[in-house]
Amino acid sequence: MAGWKANKEQTEMKEIRLGIVGAGFMGQLHAQSASGLETAQLAAIVDMNAQLGSDVAGRYGATHYRDIDAALAADAADAYIVVLPDTLHRDVTVRLLEAGKPVLVEKPMAHALDDAKAMARAEKSGGRLMVGQILRFDPRYNQAAQAVRNGEIGEPLHGSSGRFTNSELGLRMNGGSSVCFYLGVHDVDALQWISGQNVTRVFSRQVSKQMPKLGVQSEDAYFTTCEMTSGMVGQLYFGWTLPKGIPTGLWARTEVIGTEGVIDLDVRDSGLRMLASGGWSLPDGVHWPEVNGRIMGDLYEEQRHFVQAVREDLTFLVPTPDALRNVAVNDAILRSVKSGQPEDVENWDI
Numbered sequence: 001m002a003g004w005k006a007n008k009e010q011t012e013m014k015e016i017r018l019g020i021v022g023a024g025f026m027g028q029l030h031a032q033s034a035s036g037l038e039t040a041q042l043a044a045i046v047d048m049n050a051q052l053g054s055d056v057a058g059r060y061g062a063t064h065y066r067d068i069d070a071a072l073a074a075d076a077a078d079a080y081i082v083v084l085p086d087t088l089h090r091d092v093t094v095r096l097l098e099a100g101k102p103v104l105v106e107k108p109m110a111h112a113l114d115d116a117k118a119m120a121r122a123e124k125s126g127g128r129l130m131v132g133q134i135l136r137f138d139p140r141y142n143q144a145a146q147a148v149r150n151g152e153i154g155e156p157l158h159g160s161s162g163r164f165t166n167s168e169l170g171l172r173m174n175g176g177s178s179v180c181f182y183l184g185v186h187d188v189d190a191l192q193w194i195s196g197q198n199v200t201r202v203f204s205r206q207v208s209k210q211m212p213k214l215g216v217q218s219e220d221a222y223f224t225t226c227e228m229t230s231g232m233v234g235q236l237y238f239g240w241t242l243p244k245g246i247p248t249g250l251w252a253r254t255e256v257i258g259t260e261g262v263i264d265l266d267v268r269d270s271g272l273r274m275l276a277s278g279g280w281s282l283p284d285g286v287h288w289p290e291v292n293g294r295i296m297g298d299l300y301e302e303q304r305h306f307v308q309a310v311r312e313d314l315t316f317l318v319p320t321p322d323a324l325r326n327v328a329v330n331d332a333i334l335r336s337v338k339s340g341q342p343e344d345v346e347n348w349d350i
Helices: 006-015 027-036 049-060 068-073 086-100 113-125 139-148 167-173 177-193 298-312 320-339
Strands: 016-021 040-046 063-065 079-082 103-106 129-132 157-167 199-207 221-228 231-241 251-258 264-266 272-275 280-283
Touching: 016 027, 016 298, 027 040, 027 049, 027 298, 040 049, 040 068, 049 063, 063 068, 068 086, 079 086, 079 298, 086 103, 086 113, 103 298, 113 129, 113 320, 129 298, 129 320, 139 177, 139 264, 157 167, 157 177, 167 177, 167 221, 167 231, 177 199, 177 221, 177 231, 177 320, 199 231, 199 298, 199 320, 221 320
Parallel strands: 016 040, 016 079, 040 063, 079 103, 103 129, 157 231
Antiparallel strands: 157 251, 199 221, 221 231, 251 264, 272 280
């Protein structure tokens, strides 16, 4: 079935009806953000939890559906945003794509390369797919990538990218996702996208102390040395290890050193620091801050681009091969930890 595509009159007049699949923490953020889009209407919330789904749908004047089949049968939406746990992305996304629907799926694309490839194959014969690598809509990361493309730092020699968040996130995930996929995929994408080079081989180690002691079947952190194309080398690191009470929930940096310059992204805060209730906090002012009752920032820009690209048949800013590449690197990291040896990144072409 051909994907949804607006004709000229629809492009000028019609709001795209959006459906959001998953009404959890991130699903509710997406719903609040989508409700403020000028060129889209939040029309459907899809969630198996009837109470949760109905509550979120009612909040925004949308209709709740228990599953994708019911939403598709009712022609509930023109395009969908999938915000499920990454281990559940494949089946729902493939079903929507095969029905000809454009899909924005939250990062990571999938939890395994085989699943990601199945989604990419479905895109070739159905709707259009965009993976929500949110840092591509962050002005700081975007400017860094553009500077490298423009040759401003010369040839990249080596680089690193990583982030840590607090242990409370690991407890909340409770083994439902890997640090590699839930958190580290941001830096796997950032290092390759900004440098313009692919990770080809990895040697990885993990730390697994804190989460197991807390009864959570999860690792704490990963550290990886990378071989990259054009002779570049890199490092990746990520974990949910920051102690409770630390003022920031995100401790992130990205660096690329070139023959003629340096990229240095320090995003441990967004410039706003608050002392209240006896402690410091560093509120988010970039990714999804609430401004005058609306979600703004990177998440809003990601959604806005998705809707515009669907309405006007434009190219998505996150190419599917890049998202496949990220999953392939994460797969290699996990294999390296298991084998204790360097591992090649598998071919992600389909």
